[in-house]
Amino acid sequence: MERKIRVLIAKPGLNGHDRGAKVVARALRDAGMEVIYLGMRLTPDQIVNAAIQEDVDVIGLSVLSGAHDTLVPEVMRILKEKGAEDIKVIVGGIIPDDDVKKLKEIGVVEVFGPGTLTPQIVKFIKEIVAKG
Amino acid sequence: MFDKGKLNELRIEVESWKSEINKKGLDKKVGCTTLSGIPVDLIYTPCDIESFDYKRELGLPGEYPFTRGVYPTMYRGRLWTLREYAGYGTAEETNRRFKYLLEHGQTGLSVAFDLPTQIGYDSDHPMAMPEVGKVGVAVSTLKDMEILFDGLPIGEISTSFTINATAPQILAMYFVISLKQGVQLDKVQGTVQNDILKEYVARNTYIYPPQPSMKLVVDIIEYCSKNAQRFNSISISGYHMREAGANAIQELAFTFANAIAYVKAAIERGLPVDSFAPRLSFFFGCHNDFFEEIAKFRAARRIWAKIMKERFGARDPRSMLLRFHTQTCGCTLTAQQPEVNIIRVALQSLAAVLGGTQSLHTNSYDEALALPSEYAVRLAVRTQQVIAYESNVINTIDPLAGSYYIEYLTNEIEKRVWDYLQRIEEMGGAIIAIEKGFYQREIAESAYKYQKEIESKDRIIVGVNEFITEEIKVKELLKVDPILRERQIERLKRVRDERDKNKVKEALENLRRAVEKGDNVMPYIMRAVESYVTLQETTEVLKSVYGEYKPIGW
Numbered sequence: 001m002e003r004k005i006r007v008l009i010a011k012p013g014l015n016g017h018d019r020g021a022k023v024v025a026r027a028l029r030d031a032g033m034e035v036i037y038l039g040m041r042l043t044p045d046q047i048v049n050a051a052i053q054e055d056v057d058v059i060g061l062s063v064l065s066g067a068h069d070t071l072v073p074e075v076m077r078i079l080k081e082k083g084a085e086d087i088k089v090i091v092g093g094i095i096p097d098d099d100v101k102k103l104k105e106i107g108v109v110e111v112f113g114p115g116t117l118t119p120q121i122v123k124f125i126k127e128i129v130a131k132g
Numbered sequence: 133m134f135d136k137g138k139l140n141e142l143r144i145e146v147e148s149w150k151s152e153i154n155k156k157g158l159d160k161k162v163g164c165t166t167l168s169g170i171p172v173d174l175i176y177t178p179c180d181i182e183s184f185d186y187k188r189e190l191g192l193p194g195e196y197p198f199t200r201g202v203y204p205t206m207y208r209g210r211l212w213t214l215r216e217y218a219g220y221g222t223a224e225e226t227n228r229r230f231k232y233l234l235e236h237g238q239t240g241l242s243v244a245f246d247l248p249t250q251i252g253y254d255s256d257h258p259m260a261m262p263e264v265g266k267v268g269v270a271v272s273t274l275k276d277m278e279i280l281f282d283g284l285p286i287g288e289i290s291t292s293f294t295i296n297a298t299a300p301q302i303l304a305m306y307f308v309i310s311l312k313q314g315v316q317l318d319k320v321q322g323t324v325q326n327d328i329l330k331e332y333v334a335r336n337t338y339i340y341p342p343q344p345s346m347k348l349v350v351d352i353i354e355y356c357s358k359n360a361q362r363f364n365s366i367s368i369s370g371y372h373m374r375e376a377g378a379n380a381i382q383e384l385a386f387t388f389a390n391a392i393a394y395v396k397a398a399i400e401r402g403l404p405v406d407s408f409a410p411r412l413s414f415f416f417g418c419h420n421d422f423f424e425e426i427a428k429f430r431a432a433r434r435i436w437a438k439i440m441k442e443r444f445g446a447r448d449p450r451s452m453l454l455r456f457h458t459q460t461c462g463c464t465l466t467a468q469q470p471e472v473n474i475i476r477v478a479l480q481s482l483a484a485v486l487g488g489t490q491s492l493h494t495n496s497y498d499e500a501l502a503l504p505s506e507y508a509v510r511l512a513v514r515t516q517q518v519i520a521y522e523s524n525v526i527n528t529i530d531p532l533a534g535s536y537y538i539e540y541l542t543n544e545i546e547k548r549v550w551d552y553l554q555r556i557e558e559m560g561g562a563i564i565a566i567e568k569g570f571y572q573r574e575i576a577e578s579a580y581k582y583q584k585e586i587e588s589k590d591r592i593i594v595g596v597n598e599f600i601t602e603e604i605k606v607k608e609l610l611k612v613d614p615i616l617r618e619r620q621i622e623r624l625k626r627v628r629d630e631r632d633k634n635k636v637k638e639a640l641e642n643l644r645r646a647v648e649k650g651d652n653v654m655p656y657i658m659r660a661v662e663s664y665v666t667l668q669e670t671t672e673v674l675k676s677v678y679g680e681y682k683p684i685g686w
Contacts (some may be wrong), residue, residue, distance in 0.1 A: 013262055014248065015267075016334075017336075017375075019334075019376045019377050019579050020574050023580055023679075026580055040683075041336075067263045069614075070261070094502065096611070113500075114465075114466065115468050115500075115595075125399050
């Protein structure tokens with residue numbers, strides 16, 4: 001049997017706006033993926049550990065508070081430190097264009113802002129996982 | 133109101149008219165609904181409100197059941213308060229933004245706190261560091277509060293505080309600086325959100341489990357009712373649940389179910405209902421469905437009046453008044469073609485005004501991208517001023533009353549809200565419904581449905597799934613300078629070094645004893661913050677007794 005794509009959805013930091021994260025989690029599940037919804041108020045460490053333990057292909061981080069500038073690089077650093085850079089990281093939330101550029105420079109594969117339609121995310125994840 | 137015979141004739145006429153249209157297939161919107169799913173017909177006539185009884189359902193403004201408005205003269209007596217929610221970086225920046233807003237005609241203040249402040253972390257806590265000053269102003273000690281209100285007329289202006297889990301500390305700080313400015317507490321005007329129940333459902337800035345949190349909510353209600361009688365001791369909020377995905381009916385139902393839980397808790401404390409109920413206030417969102425939103429506000433007033441009079445036996449009419457703040461719904465803002473948001477916000481604001489709001493925040497057009505720039509927030513203020521001063525909509529009260537559609541929707545929303553309230557009651561009330569995840573599931577379901585409707589184009593959002601065009605970038609986005617965090621942390625350290633350590637120790641010990649005994653914490657927290665005890669230090673004391681809330685799973 002073909003292995004399902006495994007995605008971890010998490011909210012690092014203290015931001016509690018989880019509407020987007022939950023909608024995306026459900027859309028991915030409805031698209032046949034295995035979704036681990038880790039919740040909120042998480043440290044980058046907790047997120048990376050869970051991602052490794054759950055053997056996911058993709059981490060989806062949702063941040064709407066503006067704290068992505070420190071929290072996302074921290075997730076990327078810990079992933080590298082633990083030799084888990086093969087896990088792809090996507091980010092959603094309120095991320096200004098200049099920051100999108102910076103996040104991509106440190107290895108985030110895509111940033112999905114407000115107004116993104118979930119089929120775009122599903123398609124994107126399928127493609128990057130297929131590419132390996 | 134309507135003659136039965138004439139109504140029957142009319143009904144026959146309307147039905148045949150409709151079937152004629154349907155036969156020809158001219159109606160392209162068959163099956164359309166309001167945003168909350170109420171079917172919307174081609175036309176409304178007296179047949180849709182056949183048992184309409186003016187006196188019973190509407191009354192006059194300022195009279196039970198207050199459908200037409202809570203005050204006899206409404207905006208002819210006094211405009212709504214123009215109150216923009218603001219705050220970022222340190223107290224200095226936010227103080228400057230407050231002064232800028234007042235210069236441009238704002239008439240009330242509203243403080244946005246950063247997440248560490250809302251969750252009880254000092255700015256130098258490891259969990260706090262990435263979030264300092266990001267979504268609001270950082271306040272760790274009284275020093276920050278002093279700077280925040282420096283040069284602002286506390287005695288003359290009302291200020292709203294969006295603070296919940298740490299409401300006792302923040303309110304205590306405000307009361308202490310008011311006293312320092314020579315303003316007695318019974319003269320202080322404003323609102324503290326102090327609505328913890330919705331935090332477990334949406335927004336999520338809880339700290340302690342629901343039961344001890346409810347105790348703190350009632351501590352504030354009690355303290356204000358005895359000491360700060362002009363201060364709204366709670367702002368029971370539907371806004372955040374709406375933003376999380378709830379529709380208009382769920383927004384009202386969950387808000388009122390929570391309100392009932394607070395009133396019960398305050399009564400159980402031994403407070404007579406009329407001693408605190410006049411200072412309960414509300415906060416709702418205003419979404420895109422223009423008429424539904426207006427009807428929602430009207431229905432809300434009627435429902436609340438009935439709850440207070442019939443269920444809780446309130447006698448003072450002020451206890452029955454649904455006084456509310458409105459914010460245009462942030463979730464309707466688009467990052468695509470952001471300037472179009474100005475139009476959305478204008479329509480939503482108009483609905484809020486036609487719905488009789490007491491206070492209004494208009495979102496800025498750039499808020500799907502960042503915190504608002506000065507330019508954007510000024511435009512938001514101007515939007516309210518155009519409605520207030522140019523449109524003439526304020527010249528008569530509740531101008532849409534008597535519209536068949538509006539009255540039908542008002543009745544229908546009311547009915548559907550009572551149904552929800554009944555279900556929640558049967559579950560054992562708001563707290564149990566929340567602990568069981570009932571609100572959360574209902575809201576997640578509505579949010580997903582809304583998203584799917586956009587994706588299938590059953591719902592058109594201009595610039596998102598239709599009328600897409602090449603983007604012009606917004607030039608000046610506000611960015612919170614990282615240096616502000618360093619300054620905030622430096623100040624915090626200085627305060628910790630310079631304060632009287634014995635006083636701090638004593639204040640914390642007294643607070644601990646009071647918490648363990650179950651006394652009202654407010655006087656003890658006021659003494660603590662006065663001695664520059666930090667937000668986190670007091671929170672730790674409460675946590676050690678109350679424990680921490682662990683959220684339920686997905």
